[in-house]
Amino acid sequence: MKQIPFQNIQIQNGFWKKKQDLIKEVTIGAVYDRFRETHRFSALQCDWKEGEANMPHIFWDSDIAKWIEGVAYAMNDTDLAEYEKIIDEAIENILKNRDENGYFNSHFLVHRQDQRFKLRSEHELYCAGHLIEAAIAYYQATGKRKFLDAMCQYADYIERIFKIEKSAAFVTPGHPEIELALVRLYHVTGIRRYLSLAQFFVDEHGNNTVDQVLSDWTEMTYNQDDIPLRQRSTAEGHCVRALYLLCAMIDIAAETDDETLLAAAQRMFQNIIEKRMYITGGVGSTYLGEAFTIDYDLPNRTAYAETCASIALAMAAGRFQQTDVRAVYADIVERTIYNGILSGISMDGVSFFYENPLAVDPYFNHVNMATKEKARFPQTQREQVFECSCCPPNLIRFIASIADYMYTYDQDVLYVHQYMESEMSVDNMQVQQKTEYPCNGEVFLRLCVPQKYVAVRIPFWCKKFSIDHEYEMKNGYAYIPIENHEEEVRISFEMPVTAYRANARVHADAGKIAVMRGPVVYCAEGIDNGDDVAAIRLNPSAQYQLQESEWILPVLVGHAFKTRGNNRLYYPAQDEWEEIPVKLIPYFAFANRGETEMQVWLTEK
């Protein structure tokens, strides 16, 4: 099975066109400005001297690299000449300042030359991986090879140090990323050594005593060092690390037909989506180690649910989608892209959440004022840039290339995983999608393809749908025969507002429901519903009116209940319900109007 790369798909109108335009018109420039102001770009000149301010940070190269990668994707269908010039300059600096082996790291070159590849936790290979991905993207966007060639040399050097000479102080990266980058480098260059190097890192993870030492986070799970990856049955430790590594595991398993590795990857993935994932697709529920915790531990107010972690979960799901036809993968992609990923960026495109809580309660965030320790809660407002600013450029590259998740195909079947108004055209395949999804569930497909079937995903949230052709259901896809390689298909997914419960083991959601419409999770904000959102009680079968809103998608307006005002601290429960209006907005749009209460999980009446 193969994927249709986003470069062959033009997203037109609709939800994602608006988001991609925002990225191109606002976010790329805003993130560039913040990175420039914070000396990330000038750091590439490698002229920082000890004692000066603004020492290049260990993460900075990766921030720049992800931004370059995102701009390169956006250039696919948009003239971004001003940014191309900036990228060319950045690349010139990288090329000029790397050493004779091709090594480049703006932090180690100016600050810790003698500790190169000695400090496992300092993100050197992570930065290298992102530089490799950026070089590939830029080459594919522009045809310019210099950066790619340089990164091949760098990869060769890494291979020598880590795999051949074994002269580094550690065996595997503290923070995975280079593994999946090396697989991509293999795909672009055809040089199999890169795949082997990626496989080497995957094989060694949790499999060597050099790395198996107590880290800053004490337990070896943090860095995925506790057991060999092929033995994994749950997702553990630092969430983004675990998931970038999971992506590499799937890649390598697919390339090498390694069923043991694929099975381990599937176990990890199942563990996440069955027991460790928020309804928003958020993952990694604690800020302590930015980590997975234990099954069903999904607190709402303290949810970490890093934007990058949801992106990484979508990346993993997108990879599984190429190995196996089960709707669950595209369902997870869909869950993340409309919720836990998209909440990471403000509606105006300039500020970002690192953490994506499912409940915000500003008043109670300020308890413990009498003591020096404070309870720790996620930020309630988005920021323009972070010290570790991985999420903003990750959103740029992800949204710019989101069409990657739309189609896969084999000889007989074209699979339609995601619904976005678009035209796909590659070789002998053309597909047009007309849809306002997820504003509504009407999808029109015009296909001109060599395959005998088009298999369209029936989304997890959809209980009733109609297709104007005969079809057969298999693993969540409706297989529709294509006569003479051309077909027009109309699909109608009924998209009622639906209240969800969580598994009884998720004690944080006990007695609560979450409202979704289609793939979109809704939430109640204090600014719309008054204080004490926690006290609102929703009937799970309540009816809502859809109202047009500033959030692209409609808001839900309906009725809920509160107990009649009572000043007493405790009072006998009586049926003293007062019907109140309630307004729910898409979760991704929360916190765009100042600090206010917010809850996804609302008390059920």
Add this chain to the structure above:
Amino acid sequence: MKQIPFQNIQIQNGFWKKKQDLIKEVTIGAVYDRFRETHRFSALQCDWKEGEANMPHIFWDSDIAKWIEGVAYAMNDTDLAEYEKIIDEAIENILKNRDENGYFNSHFLVHRQDQRFKLRSEHELYCAGHLIEAAIAYYQATGKRKFLDAMCQYADYIERIFKIEKSAAFVTPGHPEIELALVRLYHVTGIRRYLSLAQFFVDEHGNNTVDQVLSDWTEMTYNQDDIPLRQRSTAEGHCVRALYLLCAMIDIAAETDDETLLAAAQRMFQNIIEKRMYITGGVGSTYLGEAFTIDYDLPNRTAYAETCASIALAMAAGRFQQTDVRAVYADIVERTIYNGILSGISMDGVSFFYENPLAVDPYFNHVNMATKEKARFPQTQREQVFECSCCPPNLIRFIASIADYMYTYDQDVLYVHQYMESEMSVDNMQVQQKTEYPCNGEVFLRLCVPQKYVAVRIPFWCKKFSIDHEYEMKNGYAYIPIENHEEEVRISFEMPVTAYRANARVHADAGKIAVMRGPVVYCAEGIDNGDDVAAIRLNPSAQYQLQESEWILPVLVGHAFKTRGNNRLYYPAQDEWEEIPVKLIPYFAFANRGETEMQVWLTEK
């Protein structure tokens, strides 16, 4: 208005007889054994040398003192000769080892002679206060004066150092306690200087720049130093410190007719009971500084609600009861004694809770294992002794003297605040109570008193009651005329099981109800109801059968609901309720059968 001291009341049969017998037969001995084993008693010999193990701790004198005080109370109606001998020995050690000024502190005498009265946070005056209270109690129980005389000398010395010479390094105690002890000493000795010294400390609290420095807990509220006490409108800082000081404020206000001080005390008290108190009478919701936080911040799983804090709240309420006739004071005493205080001691009388959470979820207490920091939750099982073991002897002295809270009187009215099977006899007043309260709400009173009225409290939880006499209601009391100084009165309080809601501002209890029967809060434990107690949904008007139990009071057996088993993490909410049996036990009896889930606030259906 005067109180009838417990010494004049014999509790007979019923709930509190059982608890007092447990204290006398088990707890006094068990706590003695633990204190002896942990070298607290031998520390009084003051022969510890630097370098040896078991250095006397700054708290130890107060632990011993409270134990002596409790034993002295228990001696009122029970022969405890063996413990009297132990106490006499302890007193001998104190007398022998105090210095020429009467100063005694087993920690400072052996370890920090030169830092005496220099370290405000080291509990010297707190220990002195408890020694004074012990000496008073022992004198009242046995007529032996030596200890009391010694403590008078100590109090004189404290007066000289703190009030006359002002040669201490601080002005007021870091941990209040001595203030209320000095008022008692004034009552026993008639020496008004002790009242003045107590008043001096109360006046100076938050009123002098010597003490107003940042402490270990940074904010000055911790030690009640932020503002003068007469300006207080809320309860702030370390909960037990705030409440012991509150007791002294009420005492001094009553003795000196200081209305400003009394008004401040009332504001603090109202703030607590209207906005900062658990339904169990637990107070001080955070372990950080063992402190009050902000209004309506009453988390259940992390509730600190120290046993000593609930005792101190009852102590304050008992004092208000002597200043003002409003049922709220005795209601608060009742709420604490059947719930948040009593949960502090195990059913077998040998182990204790320092913290009294309102929810226990053992599985989720173990999250964040992957990282070195762990979430911090209260202990789930009681302990026999703590390093700071204030709560166990505090429970002994409180339960042994609980009849103190039963009666007050003035010329015209005898007030009956609490219902316990008992005989009271003092001078020209005799009252017999026959009742199984709170097993049921039937109370029979036989009175032979000079007053014209008996005023019986109608408890806060009681909506229907009958009295076999005419009466007039005022401030929560039914005033019943007494003809010819003799009367028999039958009162019947209806005691249905009642579900309570919390104020909408208490977000931790949103969508939840707590079940009470009479003054007793009930809870659901996992051992009776299976895992996922959070998922149980209770109808607020559910009916229960009362079943006899091992917990003195009946357990409640009824029906609740769960959603039908569903393995999915999230699923559309449907009416798929399964009726399940539910068993609720008194909250005070939780955690007597091993570690298991527990919730007071249960999801409402």
